[in-house]
Amino acid sequence: MRWTIVEYVPQYAEPLRLLYLRARQRAFTWLDAAQFSLEDFDAVTRGETILVVLNQAEPVGFIAWWPPDNFIHSLFVAPEQHGQGIGQALLQACLARMGRPATLKCLQQNTRALGFYRALGWTITAEGDSSEGPYFLLTLR
Structure with a gap:
């Protein structure tokens, strides 16, 4: 593992x-x-707890x-870093700090992410609509 998980600063x-x-x-x-902007990150993470993966001091x-x-609310990995276990490591670090059941929403059209979560034991427990399209609510007990 060439990267580390740290608290957001x-x-x-x-x-x-x-x-x-x-x-x-x-x-x-x-x-x-x-319609996407750099400031979207600030809006979606405001008030939340954030962990960051660093690869040689660079957030990935x-x-x-x-x-x-x-x-x-959010789990994102730099596209060029996909497939290296970063997303799973972030998820495990987060889950180690939270209670159960844990939930998240995944846009239905984001089939790659949906497959990722389902392979890790998350189950679809509800569905709904958002401004970005229909989503599934996934739960880990």
């Missing part, structure tokens, strides 16, 4: 803004990427969650 904000933008542009192909992934509800 403000110095990571700029690289994580760019990572979040790039990751969504790559993954959310059904949405208009022109993050997970953000809302502890009162054991709800994982």
Whole structure:
């Protein structure tokens, strides 16, 4: 393992803004990427607990969650870092700090992420609609 997981500090904000933008542009192909902005990272993580993966001091992934509800809001890895176990390591580190059941929403069209969560034991417990499209609510007990 060439990377480490650390607590978020403000110095990571700029690289994580760019990572979040790039990751969504790559993954959310059904949405208009022109509507994405660097500031979106700040809005979706405001008030949340965040862990960051560093590869040689450079952020390459993050997970953000809302502890009162054991709800994982965001898990993103730099596209060029996919397939190296970073997402799973972030998820495990987060789950070690939260209670159960843990929940998250996954956009139904994000089939890669959906497969990732289901392979790790998450189950679909509900579904709904959002401004980004229909989603599944997944639960880990």
